[in-house]
Amino acid sequence: xxxxxxxxxxxxxxxxxxxxxxxxxxxxxxxxxxxxxxxxxxxxxxxxxxxxxxxxxxxxxxxxxxxxxxxxxxxxxxxxxxxxxxxxxxxxxxxxxxxxxxxxxxxxxxxxxxxxxxxxxxxxxxxxxxxxxxxxxxxxxxxxxxxxxxxxxxxxxxxxxxxxxxxxxxxxxxxxxxxxxxxxxxxxxxxxxxxxxxxxxxxxxxxxxxxxxxxxxxxxxxxxxxxxxxxxxxxxxxxxxxxxxxxxxxxxxxxxxxxxxxxxxxxxxxxxxxx
Numbered sequence: 001x002x003x004x005x006x007x008x009x010x011x012x013x014x015x016x017x018x019x020x021x022x023x024x025x026x027x028x029x030x031x032x033x034x035x036x037x038x039x040x041x042x043x044x045x046x047x048x049x050x051x052x053x054x055x056x057x058x059x060x061x062x063x064x065x066x067x068x069x070x071x072x073x074x075x076x077x078x079x080x081x082x083x084x085x086x087x088x089x090x091x092x093x094x095x096x097x098x099x100x101x102x103x104x105x106x107x108x109x110x111x112x113x114x115x116x117x118x119x120x121x122x123x124x125x126x127x128x129x130x131x132x133x134x135x136x137x138x139x140x141x142x143x144x145x146x147x148x149x150x151x152x153x154x155x156x157x158x159x160x161x162x163x164x165x166x167x168x169x170x171x172x173x174x175x176x177x178x179x180x181x182x183x184x185x186x187x188x189x190x191x192x193x194x195x196x197x198x199x200x201x202x203x204x205x206x207x208x209x210x211x212x213x214x215x216x217x218x219x220x221x222x223x224x225x226x227x228x229x230x231x232x233x234x235x236x237x238x239x240x241x242x243x244x245x246x247x248x249x250x251x252x253x254x255x256x257x258x259x260x261x262x263x264x265x266x267x268x269x270x271x272x273x274x275x
Contacts, residue, residue, distance in 0.1 A: 021042040038091055039080065041053070052072070072093070090129065102117055118139070122139050128176055163199075184201055208264065219241070220257060258271075
């Protein structure tokens with residue numbers, strides 16, 4: 001446990017959480033408004049022929065920040081997730097162990113609690129918990145020559161395919177909705193465009209219609225989402241010119257698209273240019 005440095009002495013809201021080898025950060029807020037950031041940090045330590053990766057957790061509350069470190073010896077490790085659930089802060093990480101992919105709760109340096117056991121080669125994932133403490137997992141896995149998004153509601157559930165199998169999909173996100181429902185969103189390449197899609201998931205595992213954010217013949221990427229008190233999904237993504245357009249990688253003529261999505265349609269969309 002240690003204190004964290006501020007980026008600038010005259011600012012009260014910036015902290016340097018890590019200086020070296022930090023990657024794949026994630027964050028969540030607790031009911032009191034404190035921020036909990038987690039990330040991976042590679043070290044120079046070698047144990048049992050593995051390079052040690054640390055899961056680091058920083059709690060930032062007002063002007064005070066505290067760093068906690070949990071060491072992981074299992075490789076490879078993918079993006080950690082921080083979720084505030086009924087039991088407080090829960091950390092999840094995706095790890096490979098004996099040719100199986102596990103979504104685990106890291107308890108200590110050598111003790112893990114597997115939450116989901118996956119038989120597929122997982123490329124990316126997201127996890128969340130609703131107000132009742134039910135954990136939901138969404139992940140991208142290989143399907144033939146392409147990829148598919150799979151959903152699991154609860155630790156003992158069977159995987160549910162999300163979307164059509166003939167459309168490659170990746171970067172899934174999941175967020176809890178109202179009355180035991182969840183929203184799932186992902187990117188997909190469809191009809192010559194990169195689009196962001198979303199659909200509602202019901203408590204029994206049923207799926208609502210697939211809804212796409214407006215693209216205006218552009219590519220939509222890098223989605224993030226949250227749900228309001230009415231159960232509507234607010235989905236934000238970056239909308240850029242198609243690949244090969246001049247100065248694409250400099251974000252020329254790019255914009256941020258924010259969509260409000262109901263249970264069966266996109267209700268409204270806002271566009272914000274990037275200057």
